[in-house]
Amino acid sequence: MTTFTRIRINPRHRAARHALASNERIHAIVQRAAASGSPDANQPRTLWRLDPGHATHALYIVSDDYVNAAVIQEQFGAELSDIATCSYDPFLGQLATGQQWRFRLKANPTKSIGSRQPGIRGKRIPITKQDEQIEWLTRQASRCGFHIPINRLDVPEVIVRDSGAVSFMRQDRQVTLHSAIFDGFLAIDDPAAFRQALVTGIGRGRGYGFGLLTIVPVPRPASDDAATGA
Incomplete structure (x- = not known):
């Protein structure tokens, strides 16, 4: 459970x-x-x-x-x-293909820089530019069973509300992770993959307050309420 x-x-x-x-x-x-x-x-x-x-x-x-x-x-x-x-x-269990939701995600966007030496793992660095952070989220979304709709201005329906470094001590050494808070709208493409993302998180730093995706219903336009008498 x-x-x-x-x-x-x-x-x-x-x-x-x-x-x-x-x-x-x-x-x-x-x-x-x-x-x-x-x-x-x-x-x-x-x-x-x-x-x-x-x-x-x-x-x-x-x-x-x-x-x-x-x-x-x-x-x-x-x-x-x-x-x-x-x-x-x-x-x-009620999540289904095509549903649209408002969402919030506090994430630790990172990318790996390839090593010039064969067999040596590349260094992982934070993504700090907002346009690159949104590109990172778009890639994550495709793996996690959803996408960010594109609005009439031809840009994704998401904003980076806050971005910056978060530092704390862990076992006598300072750890610094870069944080980005995304607010926006999403549409479900693969309910099983989307459920997995809601339960296991997105990106790195998930033990330290990153990766938890939350969703709420998209508010109905006021005109819809007036038309239905709601």
């Missing part, structure tokens, strides 16, 4: 301030909260994403079991009413 969890976090709470200070801390808390009694190497990695807000932050988690609410309450200072969790499977 796959579960989807949303947690409202008060960033002014002392426990939350400590936890949110580092992606490594959030990673450790999420792994502890999502840990099942019998680890399985074949289970997908737990995904998470933090969406900061003015008064409240939202933490989303996709895991293979229900999260331990006690861990979340203790480590983030959250109330039980701040934690909403459910089985993801019924929603995943």
Whole structure:
């Protein structure tokens, strides 16, 4: 069973301030909260994403079991009413070819630079230009069972809302990953591949807050509501 969890976090709470200070801390808390009694190497990695807000932050988690609410309450200072969790499977089962959704993805776009020496693996570097980040997303989409529609201006229906470096300490060394947040619209081409992307994530850095794709219905135009009397 796959579960989807949303947690409202008060960033002014002392426990939350400590936890949110580092992606490594959030990673450790999420792994502890999502840990099942019998680890399985074949289970997908737990995904998470933090969406900061003015008064409240939202933490989303996709895991293979229900999260331990006690861990979340203790480590983030959250109330039980701040934690909403459910089985993801019924929603995943309703996804179909041709459906269109609004989406958000916080990703770590990278590319590999080939090595001049035979047998030596190329170096992986971040993609920092927005047009190249969108090209990266388009390539990922084709592998993950969806595409980004093209609008009347002949550009993809997606924007890079935020882009920059994220640094944190891991085992006494600094780790820096480049972040890009994509907001836009998508259309499903291959439901099975798309479900897999929702459960296992997209791109690199998935243990550290990257790769979790979330979708919501596309709002109906106001003219449609007026026509139907809704």
